[in-house]
Amino acid sequence: MNSVLKLIRRFFGILVLSLVFGIVLNVGLWIAYISKNQNSILNGEKGPWSRAEMISAELQQEGENYVLSENGLQLLKEAGAWVQLIENGSGKVVWSSANLPQEIPDAYTYAEMASAVRGYVKDYPTVSVGKGADVLLIGYPKNAYWKHMSPMFDYQIIARFPTFLLLFCAGNLLFVILVYAVSVSGVLKAVKPIIEGIRQLPENHQVYVKETGLLSQIAVSINQAAGQLRSQEYVLKKKETARANWIAGVSHDIRTPLSMVMGYAGQLEEDEELSKENKRKAHVIRLQSLRMKNLINDLNLASKLEYQVQPLHSGKINAVAFLRKMAVDFLNLDGEDKYPVEWATKEQVSAVFIRGDEELLKRAVSNLICNAQVHNPKGCIITLEVKQIQEMCCLAVSDDGVGVTEEVLSAIQKKPHYMVCDSQVKEQSHGLGLLIVRQIAQAHGGRVELSHAPQGGFRAEIFLPLLPEKES
Structure with missing residues (x-):
């Protein structure tokens, strides 16, 4: 069971690390994307608003006419933009750049002016800056920028946003943990019998694990291993029994002729008619026979102890x-x-x-x-x-x-x-x-x-x- 808990802790650690890494990675990718595509906005260099300020500074009035400097023309060219200077009060265009599209009007009503300042003129995204009492309107290509026309939010929504963000994150985390718990419960249900089967395998060769679920292939392998161990155990016991029976049989068969040898050797050793040399030989035969008898007894005892059939009193x-x-x-x-x-x-x-x-x-x-x-x-x-x-x-x-x-x-x-x-x-x-x-x-x-x-x-x-x- 400790192994299962360790596995669960490992999975949970991987989950937490994955969440943290995922958040960091997404934030990093978002920052990199914004940095690459909106560098002018983030750094304040040649963005639509800063470009408008720069062009306004490059537009100079000479007598009754206006002249845009070479630097100003270069800024327009880089952005593909056009410029109109709208007179205060009348809404008339008193000066415009040479690349002005034909559909752009040369005079604006108050309603058109409000729309132009806020967002678009004929689908061209526009930016406006003051040029003295007049308005300098700069238009960009239709696919250059997207503008939000109504940038107003309820104050209470903004005030409660941190709380909402925390609740949002907590809800997402709870959801992820719930999904994780459900998935782990399924894995745990499949892993537990596998681990239990592996644990019992060295002690009990009668192990059987149901061959169903996510880890059915492992269950099949465990059952095959248990079957092989049972077969090996059977063969080993058969060999041990055969060896023990052989030792017991040989020992039994030798006892009778050995007893006869020892008996006859003893008689010859005590025979007065034999010479001393022959008596000595008979004595050696009896002693060696006795040694053989002791060896046979030792062999039987060792065999019984080895196969645990010798009773202990x-x-x-x-x-x-x-x-x-x-x-x-x-x-x-x-x-x-x-x-x-x-x-x-x-x-x-x-x-x-x-x-x-x-x-x-x-x-x-x-x-x-x-x-x-x-x-x-x-x-x-x-x-x-x-x-x-x-x-x-x-x-x-x-x-x-x-x-x-x-x-x-x-x-x-x-x-x-x-x-x-x-x-x-x-x-x-x-x-x-x-x-x-x-x-x-x-x-x-x-x-x-x-x-x-x-x-x-x-x-x-x-x-x-x-x-x-x-x-x-």
């Missing part, structure tokens, strides 16, 4: 007591004392509560401890620690062994595992231990961070959400 867990018990169990299993476990949790941290599946969390921590043992065959000190960081509980497992290079650490952090990736075949990582740890952490709403240990070895941290205080 969540309960309240004190992470400190949980990790301390894990430390004791591994110490008891280390008969050769090659992998001593150090407890690095601060004494004041006695209880940090989380909610989770205890068996899965045991599997995650066991994988990290076993990882330290596998990569340090000559032995190392394994350090376990529980700490609280903001709203997360951190279970840390580190060692002082050989560690990893920066390049290897970057590869472990960035390379996808073959179990969860269908591309980059040559760059996929193997080994299910760390993958299962990540999957278990994610299933609990947490994460895993890998780094170099302060002791120089390898460090893995499992971050899990703390149990809310009301449940602690």
